[in-house]
Amino acid sequence: MGSSFxxxxxxIACFFLILTLSGCWNSRELNTISIVMGTGLDKPxxxxxxxxxxxxxxxxxxxxxxxxxxxxxxxxxxxxxxREGMSTFATVRGFTHQASRRLFFPHNxxxxxxxxxxxxxxxxxxxxxVRDPENRLTVWVLVSKGKxxxxxxxxxxxxxxxALSISNMVDAYAATSQSISVNLKDFLTRIMSDSTAPVAxxxxxxxxxxxxxxxxxxxxxxxxxxxxxxxxxKETRGLMWVLGRVKSGIIESHFSEGxxxxxxxxxxxxxxxxxxxxxxxxxxxxxINEEGNVGEENFRDGLDLASMVKELEGKxxxxxxxxxxxxxxxxxxxxxxxxxxGEKIHKSYPKQWAKLKDNWDTVFNDxxxxxxxxxxxxxxxxxxxxxxxx
Amino acid sequence: MFxxxxxxxxxxxTCGKNSNEKYKYKEVxxxxxxxxxxxxxxxxxxxxxxxxxxxxxxxxxxxEGRVKGLLVFIEDLVDNKIINESIIKPLISGTPxxxxxxxxxxxxxxxxxxxxxGDVKQENSMDEIVYSCLSGDTVLLIDGSAEALIxxxxxxxxxxxxxxxxxxxVRGPRESFSExxxxxxSLLRRKIKNPDLTLEKMKIxxxxxxxxxxxxxxxxxxxxxxxEVRRRLKAIDTDAILESGYIEQFIEDAPFSIFPTVSHxxxxxxxxxxxxxxRAAIMIDRTPFALTVPMLFIEDFQSPEDYYSRPYFSSFIRxxxxxxxxxxxxxxxxxxxxTTFHQELIPTNLLLTMAAAREGTPFPSVLEAGIMxxxxxxxxxxxxxLPRPVGQAISIVGALVVGESAVSAGLIGAPMxxxxxxxxxxxxxxxxxxxxxxxxRIILLGLAGFMGAVGIMMGLLVLIVxxxxxxxxxxxxxxxxxxHNASGMKDTAIRAPIWLMDTRPSSIDRDKRRRQAAHSKxxxxxxx
Numbered sequence: 001m002g003s004s005f006x007x008x009x010x011x012i013a014c015f016f017l018i019l020t021l022s023g024c025w026n027s028r029e030l031n032t033i034s035i036v037m038g039t040g041l042d043k044p045x046x047x048x049x050x051x052x053x054x055x056x057x058x059x060x061x062x063x064x065x066x067x068x069x070x071x072x073x074x075x076x077x078x079x080x081x082x083r084e085g086m087s088t089f090a091t092v093r094g095f096t097h098q099a100s101r102r103l104f105f106p107h108n109x110x111x112x113x114x115x116x117x118x119x120x121x122x123x124x125x126x127x128x129x130v131r132d133p134e135n136r137l138t139v140w141v142l143v144s145k146g147k148x149x150x151x152x153x154x155x156x157x158x159x160x161x162x163a164l165s166i167s168n169m170v171d172a173y174a175a176t177s178q179s180i181s182v183n184l185k186d187f188l189t190r191i192m193s194d195s196t197a198p199v200a201x202x203x204x205x206x207x208x209x210x211x212x213x214x215x216x217x218x219x220x221x222x223x224x225x226x227x228x229x230x231x232x233x234k235e236t237r238g239l240m241w242v243l244g245r246v247k248s249g250i251i252e253s254h255f256s257e258g259x260x261x262x263x264x265x266x267x268x269x270x271x272x273x274x275x276x277x278x279x280x281x282x283x284x285x286x287x288i289n290e291e292g293n294v295g296e297e298n299f300r301d302g303l304d305l306a307s308m309v310k311e312l313e314g315k316x317x318x319x320x321x322x323x324x325x326x327x328x329x330x331x332x333x334x335x336x337x338x339x340x341x342g343e344k345i346h347k348s349y350p351k352q353w354a355k356l357k358d359n360w361d362t363v364f365n366d367x368x369x370x371x372x373x374x375x376x377x378x379x380x381x382x383x384x385x386x387x388x389x390x
Numbered sequence: 391m392f393x394x395x396x397x398x399x400x401x402x403x404t405c406g407k408n409s410n411e412k413y414k415y416k417e418v419x420x421x422x423x424x425x426x427x428x429x430x431x432x433x434x435x436x437x438x439x440x441x442x443x444x445x446x447x448x449x450x451x452x453x454e455g456r457v458k459g460l461l462v463f464i465e466d467l468v469d470n471k472i473i474n475e476s477i478i479k480p481l482i483s484g485t486p487x488x489x490x491x492x493x494x495x496x497x498x499x500x501x502x503x504x505x506x507x508g509d510v511k512q513e514n515s516m517d518e519i520v521y522s523c524l525s526g527d528t529v530l531l532i533d534g535s536a537e538a539l540i541x542x543x544x545x546x547x548x549x550x551x552x553x554x555x556x557x558x559x560v561r562g563p564r565e566s567f568s569e570x571x572x573x574x575x576s577l578l579r580r581k582i583k584n585p586d587l588t589l590e591k592m593k594i595x596x597x598x599x600x601x602x603x604x605x606x607x608x609x610x611x612x613x614x615x616x617x618e619v620r621r622r623l624k625a626i627d628t629d630a631i632l633e634s635g636y637i638e639q640f641i642e643d644a645p646f647s648i649f650p651t652v653s654h655x656x657x658x659x660x661x662x663x664x665x666x667x668x669r670a671a672i673m674i675d676r677t678p679f680a681l682t683v684p685m686l687f688i689e690d691f692q693s694p695e696d697y698y699s700r701p702y703f704s705s706f707i708r709x710x711x712x713x714x715x716x717x718x719x720x721x722x723x724x725x726x727x728x729t730t731f732h733q734e735l736i737p738t739n740l741l742l743t744m745a746a747a748r749e750g751t752p753f754p755s756v757l758e759a760g761i762m763x764x765x766x767x768x769x770x771x772x773x774x775x776l777p778r779p780v781g782q783a784i785s786i787v788g789a790l791v792v793g794e795s796a797v798s799a800g801l802i803g804a805p806m807x808x809x810x811x812x813x814x815x816x817x818x819x820x821x822x823x824x825x826x827x828x829x830x831r832i833i834l835l836g837l838a839g840f841m842g843a844v845g846i847m848m849g850l851l852v853l854i855v856x857x858x859x860x861x862x863x864x865x866x867x868x869x870x871x872x873x874h875n876a877s878g879m880k881d882t883a884i885r886a887p888i889w890l891m892d893t894r895p896s897s898i899d900r901d902k903r904r905r906q907a908a909h910s911k912x913x914x915x916x917x918x
Contacts, residue, residue: 004646005646008646015852026731026842027730027731027839027842028730028731028733029729029730029748029754029755030729030730030733030741030744030745030748030755031745031748031749031750031751033733035733035741035742035745037738057742057745059742059745059746059748059749060746060749060750062742062743062745062746104733106733106734107733107734107738107741109738134734136734164738
């Protein structure tokens with residue numbers, strides 16, 4: 001009895017000794033941190049370094065407006081901190097001089113790059129967001145028209161926090177496929193690639209009824225790591241088709257000059273990029289498979305569309321192909337391989353790639369691309385005409 | 391310092407041994423009866439003392455021999471009707487059969503021809519006679535005979551068989567054991583009408599002489615198990631056994647573990663089921679709780695009702711029980727670990743809400759949780775101990791003060807109240823482990839406060855290693871989980887249909903004998 005008691009006592013003693021070793025390392029109470037929801041990077045007025053805007057949550061305000069059940073209060077649930085500095089890391093740390101609480105980055109939703117900031121060497125300045133373990137690689141990357149910091153001062157109508165509203169917007173737009181969603185991991189993978197050009201959605205401030213609202217439209221295209229140009233909505237979807245990232249959306253097809261149209265709903269879509277080297281020249285074949293339904297039409301009196309399925313499918317393929325070709329044209333104009341053709345060739349023909357790599361820019365410009373679209377109509381939303389008298 | 395503590399402990403344990411030696415049962419020469427009734431009476435009076443409830447009734451047997459007789463009993467313990475109608479009446483006014491006090495056959499004649507009571511024993515040891523007398527039997531001494539007759543005449547007030555208060559069921563027998571051992575064994579006998587059901591009675595406790603009864607099924611329970619139970623029970627040498635808990639603490643395998651290794655129940659159907667699986671039950675006089683050994687950890691998660699309702703719902707409820715147990719020990723710890731160490735693991739929107747609730751509260755989360763958990767324990771204890779009318783007042787005050795005021799005063803965050811509330815409710819889902827849970831909860835909370843999730847994981851690891859290392863009367867405590875046993879898993883998180891559970895738990899019935907016919911699955915009659 002004595003011995004087992006002794007062992008237990010020893011175990012308990014050891015246990016408590018372990019506790020003294022650890023202390024409360026890294027423990028921080030919720031009310032000693034300020035949660036960063038969005039970060040903006042801008043070029044400062046006087047040129048050098050970086051201007052960082054961090055949008056942090058004011059938990060007290062969230063609580064207050066919840067209690068009153070109104071959002072009409074003037075006080076914001078967020079607070080934007082701004083700081084200029086040489087290195088991004090030091091500037092981020094420097095926020096402690098302005099805020100009473102330590103900034104907490106894991107819940108950062110969006111990283112917005114100002115237009116002028118994006119024009120220059122992006123990689124070197126966002127390095128810290130990869131190295132620091134507090135940051136997540138799932139942060140949405142966006143490029144703002146104008147200053148990034150201004151974006152954070154737009155008060156959203158539905159959400160309490162601007163950054164959260166932008167993040168939701170990115171999520172929602174990804175489903176309509178006319179805008180792209182890019183997280184930090186995708187962005188950096190593209191930056192680090194030899195050939196692929198990084199892309200990010202554009203966000204801008206628009207005036208509507210005397211109120212500032214945020215609009216997400218178009219895609220920023222980077223060459224190496226500086227902003228090179230822009231894709232519009234159509235071209236963006238073209239890019240999405242090739243990347244196989246179209247999940248949902250509406251395809252509008254004009255039937256005649258007289259305003260007759262049919263709108264298709266995309267149910268599912270996939271793509272395949274197959275590179276090939278013919279006679280020492282690389283070429284790429286893109287196969288896009290799409291399935292969808294008829295959602296709306298305005299050109300027939302009867303509602304029966306069953307007889308014209310083939311025709312409709314052809315129309316749809318045409319539109320898709322048009323979008324892809326537009327994107328391809330713009331990419332060649334900008335000389336930016338946004339589709340990742342280079343990487344595909346690299347994977348399939350590693351030996352030949354070694355030679356192609358160095359002058360990929362010229363090769364891409366002359367690249368022969370074949371686009372094959374298989375669009376299928378699943379349902380026409382068929383309604384049979386009811387015969388009179390029955 | 392460590393060595394100092396160890397020395398103290400060593401000293402304490404030797405101390406214990408010494409006093410044990412002194413306290414050793416003195417083997418005295420047993421007093422026996424002699425043939426002279428007056429001497430016997432004198433001796434009995436010496437032992438029994440001068441208490442007023444001890445009745446010594448002298449009488450003369452019917453007949454010309456005028457042989458003297460003596461009845462000794464304790465008036466509050468006996469059934470007066472038996473004494474009057476079945477003992478005194480036939481002896482005094484029945485057929486005169488006792489002629490001479492020298493007749494050696496007198497005892498037999500009285501026993502077989504005069505007394506109209508079922509249970510009559512012959513005895514000449516003074517200790518036994520005194521014990522029988524104190525247990526409510528009547529002692530009959532006959533002049534000239536060195537043998538006494540012990541006539542069963544127990545009576546007096548007993549609580550009847552009532553509905554179980556601690557283990558209530560919706561479907562299933564309502565009856566529960568009462569304080570009287572004989573009632574309890576009768577309840578068991580009525581459940582198992584089989585001659586193999588063996589009841590072995592023994593007396594434990596030097597001052598209380600409590601009757602303890604080992605019950606088992608002869609060909610089912612392993613003989614080694616029964617031998618071990620006997621050995622451990624016999625080794626108990628103490629003053630008093632007042633409740634099953636006394637026995638439990640004297641015979642358990644791991645006295646320092648916070649987990650019980652002896653199971654208890656107050657329901658005859660539960661005890662019967664356990665006996666029928668090959669366990670041994672220990673029933674103790676004057677308490678409605680019976681013990682069963684060996685005990686497995688999962689037994690506490692099994693309710694008798696699981697077997698009475700159909701398997702789907704039973705399995706669902708089993709899973710709920712396991713989940714509740716985990717919630718009850720882990721919820722406050724996890725909450726503290728998440729809010730003070732791992733905020734990045736909380737979904738953003740939830741974090742915002744929690745941060746909002748946390749705003750302005752003065753204490754660190756771990757302290758906040760500690761206060762709430764302790765408060766809950768206080769309220770619970772108060773609720774149990776207080777008389778019912780006052781108890782209601784306590785619960786109102788508790789709910790108002792803790793639930794409402796503490797939050798609105800900004801002392802405690804509202805999420806913490808929710809966490810502690812769900813913890814409290816969960817802890818009652820597995821009532822047998824709720825004591826263990828209370829302690830584990832506080833330990834894990836402390837660990838979480840120190841080290842976050844790492845602390846919780848450490849605590850859980852130690853816990854599982856400890857559970858897997860325990861044994862109860864030779865059976866691995868954590869089986870069938872570890873050592874893993876596939877057929878035993880039929881009665882853990884999933885309660886398989888009864889007709890599938892062909893064998894008894896293998897850690898208890900090692901021979902894995904079938905308990906029902908193969909292919910017991912019910913089937914509709916085949917079409918002709």
